[in-house]
Amino acid sequence: MHTGTDAITAGIDIGSITAKAVLLIGGEIAGTCVRFTGYNAKKAGRAVFDELLKEAGIAKERVSMVVSTGYGRNAVDFADKAITEITCHGAGAWFIDPAVRFVIDVGGQDSKVMRLDENGKVVDFAMNDKCAAGTGRFLEVMARAMEVDLDDFGALSLSGEPARISSICTVFAESEVISLIAAGEARENIVAGIHEAAASRISAMARRVGVVPPVMMTGGVARNKGMIMALEGKLGVPLSVSPYAQVNGALGAALLASRMDRPHP
Amino acid sequence: MSDQRKDTADSKKDPRKIRSVSRMKEIMTHYYIDAKTARDNAKKVAWITSGGPVEPLIAMDVIPVYPENHGAMVGASKMGVDLCRQAEEMGYSPDLCSYARADIACATTQGGPIGGLPAPDFLVCCNNICGTVLKWYEVAARHFNVPLFILDTPFIHGEMTEDARRYVMSQVEEYIGFLEKQCGRKMDYDRMDEVGRLSVEGLRLWQAVLDTAAHKPSPITAFDAFFHLALIVTLRGTRVAVDYYKELLDEMNERVEKGIAMVPGEKYRLLWDNLPVWYRTKWLSEKFASHHACLVADTYTSAWSGVLPLIDENRFLESMSVSYSSVYINMSHDRMIGKLKEMIEKYDADGLVMHSNRSCKPYSLGQYDLQKMVMDQLGIPTLIIEADMVDERHFAESQIETRIDAFMEIL
Ligand code: SF4
Numbered sequence: 001m002h003t004g005t006d007a008i009t010a011g012i013d014i015g016s017i018t019a020k021a022v023l024l025i026g027g028e029i030a031g032t033c034v035r036f037t038g039y040n041a042k043k044a045g046r047a048v049f050d051e052l053l054k055e056a057g058i059a060k061e062r063v064s065m066v067v068s069t070g071y072g073r074n075a076v077d078f079a080d081k082a083i084t085e086i087t088c089h090g091a092g093a094w095f096i097d098p099a100v101r102f103v104i105d106v107g108g109q110d111s112k113v114m115r116l117d118e119n120g121k122v123v124d125f126a127m128n129d130k131c132a133a134g135t136g137r138f139l140e141v142m143a144r145a146m147e148v149d150l151d152d153f154g155a156l157s158l159s160g161e162p163a164r165i166s167s168i169c170t171v172f173a174e175s176e177v178i179s180l181i182a183a184g185e186a187r188e189n190i191v192a193g194i195h196e197a198a199a200s201r202i203s204a205m206a207r208r209v210g211v212v213p214p215v216m217m218t219g220g221v222a223r224n225k226g227m228i229m230a231l232e233g234k235l236g237v238p239l240s241v242s243p244y245a246q247v248n249g250a251l252g253a254a255l256l257a258s259r260m261d262r263p264h265p
Numbered sequence: 266m267s268d269q270r271k272d273t274a275d276s277k278k279d280p281r282k283i284r285s286v287s288r289m290k291e292i293m294t295h296y297y298i299d300a301k302t303a304r305d306n307a308k309k310v311a312w313i314t315s316g317g318p319v320e321p322l323i324a325m326d327v328i329p330v331y332p333e334n335h336g337a338m339v340g341a342s343k344m345g346v347d348l349c350r351q352a353e354e355m356g357y358s359p360d361l362c363s364y365a366r367a368d369i370a371c372a373t374t375q376g377g378p379i380g381g382l383p384a385p386d387f388l389v390c391c392n393n394i395c396g397t398v399l400k401w402y403e404v405a406a407r408h409f410n411v412p413l414f415i416l417d418t419p420f421i422h423g424e425m426t427e428d429a430r431r432y433v434m435s436q437v438e439e440y441i442g443f444l445e446k447q448c449g450r451k452m453d454y455d456r457m458d459e460v461g462r463l464s465v466e467g468l469r470l471w472q473a474v475l476d477t478a479a480h481k482p483s484p485i486t487a488f489d490a491f492f493h494l495a496l497i498v499t500l501r502g503t504r505v506a507v508d509y510y511k512e513l514l515d516e517m518n519e520r521v522e523k524g525i526a527m528v529p530g531e532k533y534r535l536l537w538d539n540l541p542v543w544y545r546t547k548w549l550s551e552k553f554a555s556h557h558a559c560l561v562a563d564t565y566t567s568a569w570s571g572v573l574p575l576i577d578e579n580r581f582l583e584s585m586s587v588s589y590s591s592v593y594i595n596m597s598h599d600r601m602i603g604k605l606k607e608m609i610e611k612y613d614a615d616g617l618v619m620h621s622n623r624s625c626k627p628y629s630l631g632q633y634d635l636q637k638m639v640m641d642q643l644g645i646p647t648l649i650i651e652a653d654m655v656d657e658r659h660f661a662e663s664q665i666e667t668r669i670d671a672f673m674e675i676l
Contacts, residue, residue: 071663086671110664122675124646127668208633 008058009065011088011253012045012079014072017108018220019044021052022250023063024258031056032247041072049078065257069249071109083256085249086114086125092252093216094120096242101212104202104231104239105248106221108136113206126205134201136221138173142194145177146187153191157226160188162196173197192226199230206235213237218248280525283489285513292505293495300328301383309386309448312405314398315498316568316592317391318416318585320464321441323502324457325448330382332401334498335371336364336655340543342378345655351376362624363655365401372408387411387447389440393418393595395627414443418590422597425590433586441582461581464502465573470510471497472570477517478561479612482526483534484517487560488550489527491541494566501569532557533676536608538564538635539620539628540654552666556673561612564604568593571604594627601631602638609643616646616676618669623653648672 006026013020014037023031033052037044045068053060068076069088076082085105093103094116103114111134112127128134143153163185165176173194180190215237221227222245232239242248303310311322315333322329339345345367351374352366353359359366367377375381388411390402399415406413416436419429441452474493478485493513500506535553537560542549553560572591577584593604608614617639622629636647650668653659 071667084667084671084674086667087674122671124640124675125671127664 007065007258008063009067009254009257010049010052010063011250011255011257012049012066012068012070012076013085013088013247013250013253014041014045014068014070014076015107015109015249016071018246019048019070019072020247020250021048022244022247022254023052023056023058024251024254025058027258029244029251030058032244032250034246037072041075042077045072045076046078065260067253067257067260069253080257081260083253086112086122086127088249088252088256089218090114090116090122090252091120091255092244092248092250093218093242095251095255096244096248097214097216097240100214100216100240102206102215104206104215104217105219106134106136106202106217106227107219108140111135111202111205111219111221113202113209115209115212124209126209128201128205134198134205136219138198139194139221139224139227141174142177142191145174146181146191146194148187148191154195154224154226154228156188157192157195158229160186160190160192163189163193165190165193165197192230195224195226195230199227199234203231203234211235211237214240216240216242218242218245220246222246280523281527281529283485283493283513283516285509285516286492288509288512289493289495292500292509296499297379300330301379303328303383310383311387311389311447312382312385312402313389314391314394314402316394316589316595317389318437318440318589320460320502320581320585321444321452321457322389324460325444325450325452327386327444327448329499330385331499332368332382332405333364334495335377335379335382336367337495337541337543338378339367339371340655341546343544343657344377345544346657348376349656349658362395362397362401362626363653364624365397367655368401369404372405384409385411387443388413389416390414391416391418391589393589393592395594395625397626412443412447414440416440416589418595420595420597421591421600423599425587429590430586433590434583437582437586457582458579460502462578463504463507464581465576465578467497467501467503467506467510468570468573468576470507470514472567472573474510474514474517475562475567475570476611477514477521480521481534481613482524482528482531483559483561484520484525484527486527486550487537487563487566488541488546490563490566491543491546494569497566497569526559528554528557528559530557531559533615533673534559534561534613536560536562536564536605536612536614536617537620538605538617538632539622540565540625542620542652542660543654544657545652545660548662552669556669558673558676560618561614562608564593564608567608598631598634598638602635602642605635605639606643609639609645614645616648616672618672619647619649620654621649621651623651623659624655646672646675 009024011022019037021033066079068079068082069085073082089105093100105112114122114125143150217239222241309327311327313329319329348367348370351370371377371381496506572588575588619632650665
C-alpha cells in the first residue's frame with residue numbers, strides 16, 4: 001500500500017562496486033543515480049542519496065521513508081530500514097512487470113536467482129557460492145584476458161560458435177582461455193564459450209530453485225546481450241530485461257519503503 | 266567450549282543462563298585430566314570415533330578419547346585455521362575433513378587448546394559416520410605405532426539385511442576379543458550389562474532434554490544442545506553422564522514450568538542440519554535471535570539418541586550391531602527425509618537451515634535433494650549456508666548474513 005499518492009520514498013543499494021539510489025514519487029520513478037562505492041559504504045550511501053535529491057530537486061525533509069539494501073545496507077545510517085537485496089530485487093522486478101515470477105540478477109560480485117509469488121514476494125532464492133564464476137567479475141576477468149572492451153564483449157559472443165571451456169573456476173578458466181588463444185581458436189568462439197560457461201553456472205543455480213516464466217534479468221550484466229542469449233539457450237525460456245536493470249535493487253527498496261506506513265520521524 | 270556459553274554464563278542474573286553449564290565444564294575438565302594422567306594411574310587410553318561403540322571400552326575400564334570432540338574444542342577456541350594450515354604444510358589436502366587436519370596437526374605438535382590429546386594405547390575406528398576416519402585412524406596408528414581395530418558398518422539403503430547384521434555382529438565379537446588382548450584380561454559381562462543399561466539411560470535422558478524444545482517457547486536452543494552434547498559422546502555408559510543429564514533435564518523442566526524462553530520473544534522455530542559452525546556459534550545464535558528465531562532442534566545432537574528404539578538394553582551387545590549401523594548419516598536419503606519430517610512435526614518447525622559443511626561430505630552430500638524434498642513434501646522454507654565446522658577460511662560473514670536475513674524476510 002502506498003502511504004499516499006504523493007508520498008516520496010527512496011531506496012539505496014550499496015553494492016560492492018557501485019552504489020545506486022532510486023526516488024519514487026507517488027509510485028512513479030522520479031530519479032535514479034549510480035556512483036562508485038569506494039571503500040567507505042557509509043559515505044557512498046550519503047553521497048548517492050544527496051546526488052539523487054539534488055538532481056530531482058527534492059529537499060531531504062520531503063522524503064518520508066528510506067530503505068537500504070545491498071551488502072552495505074547496514075552501513076546506511078539514515079535509512080529507516082535495511083532489507084536484503086533478495087527481497088528488494090523481487091520487489092523491483094515486480095514493479096516493472098507484475099507478471100514476472102522469476103528474477104535472475106547478475107551483478108559485479110555475485111549472482112542470485114529468486115522465485116516470486118503474484119505479489120512480488122520472494123518464495124525461494126539461491127546465491128552463488130563464494131565464487132566469482134557466473135558473476136560480472138568473471139566476465140570482466142575474461143574480457144581482460146581476451147583484450148576486448150567489456151561493452152563489446154557480449155556482442156562479440158553472438159557471432160561465435162562456443163569453444164569448450166570446461167572449468168567453472170575463474171582462475172582455471174582464464175588459463176584455459178589463454179591456451180585456446182595459443183591454439184589459434186577464433187576470438188569470437190572463445191568469447192562465446194566464456195558466455196556459455198558463465199550461463200551454465202547461473203542456469204544450474206536457477207534450476208535448483210525452479211524456473212517459472214516469465215523470467216526477468218536484472219543487474220549490470222543484463223546489458224550484455226551475449227549473456228542473455230546464452231541464458232535463454234540454457235533455460236529454454238525468453239528473458240525480459242528490466243529497463244532499470246542496474247538500479248533494480250534500489251528500485252525495490254524504494255517501493256518497499258513506500259509500502260511501509262510508519263512516517264519518517 | 267563454545268563462546269556462547271561464556272557469554273550466558275557471565276551474565277549472572279540472566280534467568281536464561283543454564284546453571285548446569287558450570288557442572289558440565291567441571292566434568293569435562295576432570296575427564297581430560299583423567300585421560301591425560303591415565304598412565305600414572307595404570308589405565309589404558311583408546312582413541313575412538315564419535316559414532317563408535319564405546320560401551321565395551323567403559324566396561325573394560327579403558328578411558329575413551331575422542332579426536333572429534335577435541336576437534337570441536339579446536340573449532341570453538343578458534344584455533345582451527347592455524348592447525349589446519351599446519352596439516353596442509355605437512356602435505357594433507359585442504360579438502361580433508363578439518364577435524365582430521367586439526368587432530369593430525371595437534372598430534373604432531375602438541376598444539377591446540379589442551380596441548381594435544383593423550384597418546385593412545387590403541388585405536389577403535391567405526392566407519393558408520395564416514396570413510397575419512399579409516400584413513401585418519403590409519404595415520405594415527407602409524408604415528409603412535411599402536412594397534413587399530415576397525416568396525417565396518419555397511420551403509421543402510423532400505424532396511425538393514427540379516428547378512429549385514431550378522432557381519433557386524435561377528436565384528437562385535439572380534440572387538441571384544443581385541444579389547445581382552447589389549448587389556449590382558451577377560452570381559453566381565455555383568456559389568457558390560459550394567460554399562461549397557463547406563464548408556465541407554467543416558468541416551469533416554471538426553472533425548473528427553475532435547476524434547477523439552479517441543480514446548481513453546483523453547484527452554485533450550487540447538488546452540489545449547491551443541492554444548493551439552495559432549496557427555497553423550499565422551500562419557501556415554503557412565504553414571505556421571507546419567508546424573509548430569511538428570512540434573513539438566515530437571516533444569517529444563519523447571520524452565521518450561523516458569524515459561525523461560527531461551528530466545529526472548531520466540532516467533533520462529535527452526536531446525537538445523539549438520540554439524541555446528543564451532544567458531545561462530547555465538548554469532549549465529551545472536552543473528553537468529555535478532556530475528557526472534559529459535560533453533561529448536563537439529564539432526565546432529567539427536568543422532569546418538571536417534572537409534573534408541575533399536576537398542577535392547579537387556580541384550581545390549583547383540584543389538585549394538587543394528588544400532589551402531591543405523592546412525593543418521595549411515596542411511597539413505599529416503600530414511601533421512603523420514604527423520605526430518607518427524608522432527609519438523611515434533612518440534613513444530615517453521616523452517617529448515619542446512620549447513621553445507623565443506624568438511625563433512627557424508628553429511629552434506631545430497632542436501633540439495635533433501636532441501637527440495639522438504640520444500641515439496643512439507644512446504645516449509647529451507648536455507649543452505651556454506652561453511653565449515655572448524656576451518657574458518659570457509660566462512661564468508663556478509664554472504665551468510667545476507668542469506669539468513671533474506672531467509673527470515675521470506676518467513
Ligand atoms: S568427515 Fe564428517 S563424519 Fe567424518 S570425521 Fe569429519 S566431520 Fe566426522
